Amino acid sequence: MSTATLLLPARxxxxxxxxxxxxxxxxxxSxxxxxxxxxxxxxxxxxxxSPDGWPVAALTRQxxxxxxxxxxxxxxxxxxxxxxxxxxxxxxxxxxxxPTEEDAAALLPALQTLFAEAGFGIDAPVPSRWYVRLPADAALPVFTGPDEVLGDDLFAYLPEGEGARRWRALLTEAxxxxxxxxxxxxxKAQGKPAINSLWFWGAGSLPQAVDSPHMQVRSRDSxxxxxxxxxxxDVDNRQQVDALVDLRHLRSLDQLGNEAIxxxxxxxxxxxxxxxxxxFADGARYSLEASQRWRFWRRPAQLHAA
Known part of the structure; x- marks a missing residue:
């Protein structure tokens, strides 16, 4: 018998x-x-x-x-x-x-000239994911993921550490x-927000190894x-085995309770x-098994009262 794990947003x-x-x-x-x-x-x-890190750019590039x-x-x-x-x-x-392929085709040539002058290449194999290729031994400052910055003052999250000034200057020029x-x-004429900046994040090299207890992952997240x-x-949903199912997009308790759980x-x-x-993304973790039905003395729990 297998285990199903639901990856969920914060409660x-x-x-x-x-x-x-x-x-x-x-x-x-539970x-x-x-x-x-x-x-x-x-x-x-x-x-x-392995080695330890979080090289998002290299992983999604691969x-x-x-x-x-x-x-x-x-x-x-x-x-x-x-x-x-x-x-x-x-x-x-x-x-x-x-962003569309048309957006990338229109904006990238000017950016490629700018980045070439700095000694780097930039491309966009996917319209929403743009990449800068760097030497394998590049020493880089600390970059912050965009989800941590979204809605906040970006100047508080600009690169810090070795070489940070160079990347701050390149961001300003871009x-x-x-x-x-x-x-x-x-x-703007199409009613879309401008693409008036870049956000640098996820730096690193491809890991030597990635391990997971899950034999199947179901997600649209890159x-x-x-x-x-x-x-x-397996990411093609062919196997009936231990699975990690990404439901972080859910916002409805009806979907969570009645349709998922x-x-x-x-x-x-x-x-x-x-x-x-x-x-749950806030760190709450519940493990449910059939044998727990004998814990009938425990009171029902709600997400916001746990």
Whole structure:
């Protein structure tokens, strides 16, 4: 028998309403633990990387193109920045801007000239994921992932450490170039936000090994797909084995309780599933098994009261 693990958003992303009775009873009887919160710690609970690190750019580059070996990679994703009284805020990046191949074809040539002068190459094999190729031994500052910056003052998250000044200057030059680029007038006319900045993040080289206890991963997320492929997990949904299912997009308790958890609880009861694990981005983790039905003295639990 197999284990199903649901990768879920933070509990506060769901409305403070009641779960279905059967789900609430199962949560109350489950084994509950509190792990480290955050997107990266959540994924690290399911994937181990050797050598240790979080080289998002190299992993997704390998997924997108297959040429990530023997180089260091940096994501330089298209971004939308809005100035305010205190500075500037990152209001969109990557897929949230819905960039097209036409956008990349229009904007990249000018950026490629700029980056070539700095000694780097930049390309966009996927319209929402842009890459800078660096020497394998490149010494880089600390870059912050865009999800940590989104909606906040980006100046508080600019590169820090060795060589940071160079990357801050390159970002500023890219912003000036993109702000003045005529293609952004086309996007605005289409009712789309401008691509007026880049966001550098995810630097690193392709890991020597990625391991995971999951034999199958179901997700539309590029990083999760990249990790799964690197770990040798099936991502085509062909196998009926231990699976990690990405449901971080859910915001409805009805979808979570009735559509996701309830059928799996039924599978537990029939003996078709050995364990169901609920892993929330805020670090809450629930492990459910059929034998826990004998814990009838435990009170039902709700997400916001756990």
């Amino acid at each position: 506060d992303r769901f409305p403070a309403t009641a779960l279905p009775d059967g789900v609430a009873r199962a949560l109350g009887r 084994d509950h633990s509190q792990e480290q919160p955050g997107e990266q710690p959540q994924l690290r609970r399911h994937f181990s990387i 997924l997108d193109v297959g040429d990530a070996a023997e180089a260091c990679w940096l994501r330089a994703d298209p971004a939308y920045v809005v100035p305010d009284m205190q500075g500037a805020r990152l209001m969109g990046h990557g897929e949230t801007l819905a 912003q000036v170039l993109l702000h003045q680029h005529p293609w952004n007038h086309v996007r 990083l999760l797909q990249a990790l799964a492929k690197a770990a040798g997990a 309830t059928p799996l609880l039924a599978a537990l009861g029939r003996g078709e599933l050995r364990r169901l694990v609920l892993d």
